[in-house]
Amino acid sequence: MIKRGMIAAGVGMMLSAAPSMAANESTGWYFGATGGQAQADLDRAEYDAGIEGVFAQIGAPLTSGSSDLEDTDVSWSLFGGYRLSPFFSLEAGYIDLGASEYRASGTVNPPGPSPSTTASYSADVEVSGFTAAAIGMLPLGEMFQLHGQAGVLFTNLEISQAISLTGFGADSDRRSSDSRDFFFGVGGGLNIGEQWTLNLDWQRFKDVGDEDETGETDIDRISLGVIYRL
Incomplete structure (x- = not known):
């Protein structure tokens, strides 16, 4: 006959092992890609002036x-990371934040006796770089999760x-510049x-x-992104 103490001990071992097993299943390497839209905080009036x-x-x-100023463009990224626990991971990747385009044209009065003539100006601003970030996650059951991230963009x-x-x-x-930006x-x-995981993110x-x-x-x-866990 099985004693109650043996049953209790067995159940206790199972319960203590379950979180460990879940943690192991939620850790490890992952890779992913995203695609979306980026918008720069540029001011057309400032360019005009x-x-x-x-x-x-x-x-x-x-x-x-x-x-005319077009400050929105297609953006994409590739990344990989390691999930240290069900709640925390470290990640690195490459991101292209697209380009902004400014175009202007008009009439000017050149110096001297020359009559009025037309002039034009254009500027294209392209941003890309490597990222390093820490990710905090809050699982909501088996299917859903919320997450937040903070990191550094090594900008070009x-x-x-x-x-x-x-x-x-x-x-x-x-002209170009390299910087480190939060x-x-x-x-x-x-x-x-x-x-597999599908993500929707704002950054x-x-x-x-x-x-x-x-300038800054x-x-x-x-x-929208997709993640594959090894």
Whole structure:
């Protein structure tokens, strides 16, 4: 006959082992990819004022003009990480935050007896870099989870500029800067089976760029991602 003490001891061992087994199943390496949309916090009026100032400085003030700013673009990333527990992981990856485009054209009065002529200016701002982040997770049952992240973007920001003045020629240049910028985000995940997860995330990248070389801007990103756990 089995004694009650033996049953209690057996149940106790099972219960104490269960969290350990669950933890082991929730740890390990994973890899993933995301795609979405990034938007830079740029101000068209600020660009307009800068262009007007440049032409005024060279003695060719603007008399009329128009401009357009596209600060939203497609963004993607690849990443990998290690889940240390059901609640915490470390992650590294590469992210492309897309490009912003500014275009302006108008009429200027060049110095001297030359009649009014047309001018144009364009600027493209591209942002990409490597990331390192810590992820905190809150499982909600077996299928769902909430998570938050904080990390560093090792940013490469490039600006391509071109300016032309009809009858006077054109000029262009390209500048870049490297910086380390803080980012954070929140999101949710849907677990599909034991190895796959679909994520929806929002992230903000703070003060991206170099204030002296290229200027700084915040970038917001919304993305869908897929994770595969080994």
